[in-house]
Amino acid sequence: MVTYATNELIPSSEFAKKFGSYLSQIKDNAVDKLAILKNNKVEAVLISKDEYENMKNALKKIESEKFLDSVTKGLDDVRKGNTHPIDKLWDELDD
Helix, strand or coil: CCCCCHHHEEEHHHHHHCHHHHHHHHHCCCCCCEEEEECCEEEEEECCHHHHHHHHHHHHHHHHHHHHHHHHHHHHHHHHCCCCCHHHHHHHHHC
């Protein structure tokens, strides 16, 4: 769960009025993130472009590692002879 400091919680009406000021805070790294509140609930979070790109790259890396792990496990099964005829696999899908 993400926590927010008091200065990172911004009502949506105030955010709309002072958008430029809040954008500057993010750009200048005065704050890491800004949580936009609507009816006292966090509805969106504003982060810098660099932080967003870092998060997307980290997610791609994790997804790639999971895919590679799955392929490696599949190849290990083939090497060990732990395979099944395709007809049997199709039959299992029908169940």
